[in-house]
Amino acid sequence: MPDSGLALLYRGTLSSCNYDCGYCPFAKQQDSRAVLARDAREVMRFTEWVAAQDRAISVLFTPWGEALVRRHYRAAMHTLAALPHVRQVALQTNLSGPLGWLADMGDIARGKIGLWCTYHPDQTTLARFVERCARLGAMGVRYSVGVVALREHYDAIRALRAALPPHVYLWLNAYDRRGPGYYAAADLAWLDVIDPWFAQSRRPAPSRGKGCLAGEAALSVDGDGTLTRCHFVPEILGNLYQHDLADLLQERSCPRFKCDCYIGYAQRKDLPYQDVFGAGVLARLGPQGQSA
Template sequence: MLTAADGALALLYRGTLSSCNYACDYCPFAKKQDSRAVLARDAREVGRFTEWVAAQDRAISVLFTPWGEALVRRHYRTAMHILATLPNVRQVALQTNLSGPLSWLADMDEASRAKIGLWCTYHPDQTTLARFVERCARLDAVGVRYSVGVVALREHYDAIRALRAALPSHIYLWLNAYDRRGPGYYAADDLAWLDAIDPWFAQSRRPAPSRGKGCLAGEAALSVDGDGTLTRCHFVPEVLGNLYQHELADLLQERSCPRFKCDCYIGYAQRKDLPFQRVFGEGVLARILPMARSAR
């Protein structure tokens, strides 16, 4: 069986949480508030998932991909801390706006902290550059690996320039194409500049056709929701089984992509015909380039 870049089964977890403390106007979850009951349910689900991973004897990597902001919630920080201590866990990654507490990272031992990867998004209209860069510097200080990215809105161009200048040269700055763009949204000169910052930006704005292409999703990676429902990835709704009820060996198999296109890194990073598993290697879940390959 073909495995992911680090040889571990990748589990992409998206639970019940959908609340966010930011109010980006392009995001449907901006400033959404979950009730106490929903947060309590999410905490139980995350705890159950953590216990399941701890009971396994196979190598596992985890990427938390919440709809909302998870690091402001204690139960996600606790789960990441516990998972990183487990001998069978290779990586623990999470998507975040980096606004939550960071002191818990310094409290971890070095070996566990080395497993953490943060996929950090900078939102120029929600926080200052100085605050965001200071928080990145805190990650550098404790040795936590991370990537940083921005939605490439035209009104963010100055912020992208300033962010690239402020970040250490080894930090990969990824750019997501604005998903409501129409023809001509990006001018040719802008594209040349954006592509120079992120050599993979073209895949975000002009996804390579996916249908029929080989993919690790469903073979070496699975998506799991709060109640354990398993799909091959976040973008193919076909249910394969349940994490807590079925043997994964019976579910994992080579599958080709049924979608016309895949325009999200979470999905296309698993494509066998694209270079992301090779280029990102062990940092593939959190979009972290190996230091030698990071470019300014």
């Protein structure tokens, strides 16, 4: 299991999104100017805290909304990636925001960027999305691509896999509201080939009592600095800006019956994701950008 230093999963106040996916509670939600200003202040405070540290740190921004359309997230990623002790700066995005800021970065800093890109077939065209992925590749930006595996997206998944470079990992998220029999055996035969880790998404391995890096080498932090071990365990451990992390970080086992989100189960010690993805684990990046 690679030692990637401390991983911080940041989720601030932002909840607005420019897409309106039917399964998402934040679809077309709009934040007020006051909320966006607060979010920008929070992101700046977090960035300044990371800059003041002297330990290896990796950051994953996991916003409820779409962050890359906001200038302050792009600025934060630019600043963080330039810090010598920051190993990776990753972010979940629908890839609809500006990309030019990435070209303005130095090669070393740009090499630390990892984008977890989600394709929404009913919100954008395949041609536009793939063109934006190609721009990332041309700039040397590492990225993974994924789709929520709705039945109505099957043709889009096939087309996307055919259009992406073979080395780009295409991950599939199981549809949350699926019932028994939602995925037919014949469908799973090819879905599992496209994403060899799809089984964990649709049929999460029991997690209660399992060893996990969350709380030991990874923490979730909100805009106020409140720390929890991960996004899915609400127990508050402390505050990033008030407490010494040395007093908070310790080995912990998972208290949940199951963990069905990658940002959670990627930290499980009994699952292979830390080794499979290595330093790119936060953004689902294979070693040196290779497919997992």
